Amino acid sequence: MAKQSGIWKKIYKHHLFLPLVALSLVMLANLLLNGPSFFSVSINNGVLYGRLIDILNRASELVVLAVGMTLVIASSGGTDISVGSVSCVAGAVIVSFLGSGSTYAVPFVVGVLLAMLTGFVCGAWNGFLVARLKIQPMVATLILFTGGRGIALLITNGQNLYVRVESYKWIGGTLPHIPIPTAIFIAAIVVVVVTLFLRYTATGLYVQSVGINRKAARMVGPNSTLIIFLCYAFCGMCAGIAGIIMTSRIGSIDPNQVGLNYELDAILAVALGGNSLAGGKFKVSGSVIGAITIQALTTTLYALRVTADQLPIYKAIVVILIVSLQSPEFHRYRRNLMRRLMGRKVVQG
Numbered sequence: 001m002a003k004q005s006g007i008w009k010k011i012y013k014h015h016l017f018l019p020l021v022a023l024s025l026v027m028l029a030n031l032l033l034n035g036p037s038f039f040s041v042s043i044n045n046g047v048l049y050g051r052l053i054d055i056l057n058r059a060s061e062l063v064v065l066a067v068g069m070t071l072v073i074a075s076s077g078g079t080d081i082s083v084g085s086v087s088c089v090a091g092a093v094i095v096s097f098l099g100s101g102s103t104y105a106v107p108f109v110v111g112v113l114l115a116m117l118t119g120f121v122c123g124a125w126n127g128f129l130v131a132r133l134k135i136q137p138m139v140a141t142l143i144l145f146t147g148g149r150g151i152a153l154l155i156t157n158g159q160n161l162y163v164r165v166e167s168y169k170w171i172g173g174t175l176p177h178i179p180i181p182t183a184i185f186i187a188a189i190v191v192v193v194v195t196l197f198l199r200y201t202a203t204g205l206y207v208q209s210v211g212i213n214r215k216a217a218r219m220v221g222p223n224s225t226l227i228i229f230l231c232y233a234f235c236g237m238c239a240g241i242a243g244i245i246m247t248s249r250i251g252s253i254d255p256n257q258v259g260l261n262y263e264l265d266a267i268l269a270v271a272l273g274g275n276s277l278a279g280g281k282f283k284v285s286g287s288v289i290g291a292i293t294i295q296a297l298t299t300t301l302y303a304l305r306v307t308a309d310q311l312p313i314y315k316a317i318v319v320i321l322i323v324s325l326q327s328p329e330f331h332r333y334r335r336n337l338m339r340r341l342m343g344r345k346v347v348q349g
Contacts, residue, residue: 018325019273019289026296026318034303048179051299059295060183061087061242064190065262066269066287068123068238071194071231074211076130077279078137079267080235085148086122087243087259090115092152092161094244095253098168099161108167116240122148123236127229145263152255162252172248183245190241195284207231211279265294271323 011017030038030051041050065083072080094115097106106114122144129140163169171182198204206227209217214224242262247253271277272293273286301314324330 015274015283016286016289019286019293022272022325023289023293023296026293026300030296030300030303033300038303043179046177046179047174048181051303053181055292055296055299056184057181058299059292060181060187061245062262062265062269062291062295063187063288064238064242064245065266066273066291067190067194067284068235069266070270070273070275070282070284070287071207072137072235073267073270073275073277074279074282075207075228075231076137077211077277078130079263079277080123080126080141080232081138081263081267082122082126082141082144082148083235083239083242083266084259084262085145085152086119086236086239087246087262088152088253088255089122089144089148089155090119090240090243091247091253091258092155092255093118094168095161095163095247096155098163098165108165111168112244115244116237119240119243120233120237123233123239124229126236127232130232131225131228149255152253152258156253156255158255160252160254163247168248169251170248172245172250183249186241186245190238191284191288198284203227208281211282265291268319269294272319 038051041048041052043049065087069080069083072078094111097111097114098108126137126141126144129135129143130137133140170176171186173182174180175182198207206217206222210222210224210227214228217227218224239259243259246258267277269290270282270287272290273283273288274290275282275286297315297318298311301311306314
């Protein structure tokens with residue numbers, strides 16, 4: 001019994017326990033409300049179809065954004081609320097350079113690199129304001145949050161541009177003879193590369209130490225200003241990658257809609273993943289699960305025929321429940337309750 005209790009305690013204290021429980025609850029709700037058909041996967045015209053595939057596919061850009069947001073929050077204890085707008089700017093850049101009839105027509109690979117570079121530059125600007133000028137992260141990133149879509153409108157001359165390059169649509173769709181959506185591969189590559197880099201280099205430790213105590217970390221060795229700057233720059237590049245995926249799905253750019261409100265979901269994904277919004281210790285895997293949970297919840301509500309204008313209400317209710325279950329106060333209440341129950345058993349025994 002003692003051994004089993006120790007195993008359960010170890011499982012419960014694992015950093016991914018609560019994020020996985022939240023995701024499992026959403027999936028259980030799907031099983032009860034929509035039946036086993038929700039989990040069915042089929043192949044049509046050589047491409048995998050099904051709501052599970054759709055969840056992973058549609059969560060891809062949010063996963064990429066959540067990875068960048070995790071490093072920003074962990075290093076600075078603040079959030080980057082401009083990632084949605086930066087995605088829009090990067091999307092406007094690549095569509096403008098690849099668009100049919102464009103005078104700036106460039107090779108496909110060059111367009112992708114330009115979009116990623118655009119995101120990196122935007123993130124570097126945020127990093128300069130936060131790390132060097134010591135401006136509060138939310139205030140610093142508010143500049144691009146409000147002005148990013150204006151920049152995208154300037155790039156597109158206030159119009160919705162369309163792309164006729166077939167290879168560009170492969171990013172948001174599928175590659176020839178490969179049944180799995182390309183966006184899933186892109187998100188997986190970003191997650192694996194970042195996880196391996198953080199695990200097998202000292203960067204992960206530097207980010208955590210800077211997030212816990214910037215001054216103390218600087219005395220030990222890491223350049224806290226550089227670490228925070230690089231985290232924001234990388235977050236901007238992640239936003240650029242997400243913008244590429246978003247615009248590739250529809251083959252166009254609408255500066256008023258692309259990336260809209262994605263910054264809120266990215267922050268929420270980090271929180272649902274069990275990461276502290278105050279900075280310090282973090283787990284990229286938790287943020288990934290949080291992003292998938294958000295998309296699973298969205299897909300579930302659409303399956304229940306909830307309209308787009310009603311979606312935020314139901315989503316907010318479920319999110320409040322999930323976040324409450326992960327709150328320190330709830331853990332304190334649960335521990336006190338367990339102690340009382342165990343005390344009664346001892347007395348009765």
